[in-house]
Amino acid sequence: MNSAVVTIGAQKVLIDVQIGDSIAVNGICLTVTSYTKKDFTADVMHESLRRSSLFQAKIGSHVNLERAMPANGRFGGHIVSGHVDGTGVIQSIVRDANAIWYKIRASADILYYIVEKGSITIDGISLTVTRVEKEYFSVSIIPHTLGETNLIDKRIGDMVNLENDCVGKYIEKFVVGRQNE
Numbered sequence: 001m002n003s004a005v006v007t008i009g010a011q012k013v014l015i016d017v018q019i020g021d022s023i024a025v026n027g028i029c030l031t032v033t034s035y036t037k038k039d040f041t042a043d044v045m046h047e048s049l050r051r052s053s054l055f056q057a058k059i060g061s062h063v064n065l066e067r068a069m070p071a072n073g074r075f076g077g078h079i080v081s082g083h084v085d086g087t088g089v090i091q092s093i094v095r096d097a098n099a100i101w102y103k104i105r106a107s108a109d110i111l112y113y114i115v116e117k118g119s120i121t122i123d124g125i126s127l128t129v130t131r132v133e134k135e136y137f138s139v140s141i142i143p144h145t146l147g148e149t150n151l152i153d154k155r156i157g158d159m160v161n162l163e164n165d166c167v168g169k170y171i172e173k174f175v176v177g178r179q180n181e
């Protein structure tokens with residue numbers, strides 16, 4: 001499958017939606033091409049399918065939705081563009097008092113930009129990294145986040161969309177770029 005058209009049932013994100021708006025679906029920024037009172041539709045290009053878990057989405061599965069950040073809003077979390085870098089796979093899910101730790105296996109090119117207490121986006125959710133290991137990183141999820149997102153549906157072995165914090169990429173490009181001049 002090299003392209004797709006998705007229709008997503010929603011409520012909150014449709015309140016003031018317009019054709020051409022960006023809505024992130026599990027962290028993948030998509031452009032609204034049409035909408036009704038109960039859903040919206042977007043075209044999905046090959047690059048978006050290749051980079052994300054969207055190719056394996058099933059009718060009826062829950063997705064996280066986020067509209068573009070308003071310029072006058074409070075800025076909790078970190079800069080999330082909705083440009084997914086790649087996918088990871090849930091390795092373990094462990095309860096720790098009121099939180100749940102998710103350990104995610106990721107490729108070396110994604111792990112390269114992940115630092116402890118830095119930020120990562122999982123399925124569109126801005127999260128703090130709690131641990132980094134050779135092939136994994138972990139996040140600790142509070143009950144509020146579990147209640148507001150689809151993380152609660154996730155099982156060991158499930159694929160998640162990952163977006164690295166763009167700050168590290170820019171710093172690396174500037175530093176390495178200058179060294180190579």
Ligand SMILES: Cc1nc2c(=O)[nH]c(=O)nc-2n(C[C@H](O)[C@H](O)[C@H](O)CO)c1C
Nearest residue numbers: 029030031043044045048051082083084
């Ligand atoms: C605004 C936007 N709209 C779309 C879209 O309508 N359909 C699509 O397939 N991709 C879009 N993109 C780019 C994707 O967010 C990007 O390709 C994925 O996040 C993978 O990096 C973006 C950034």
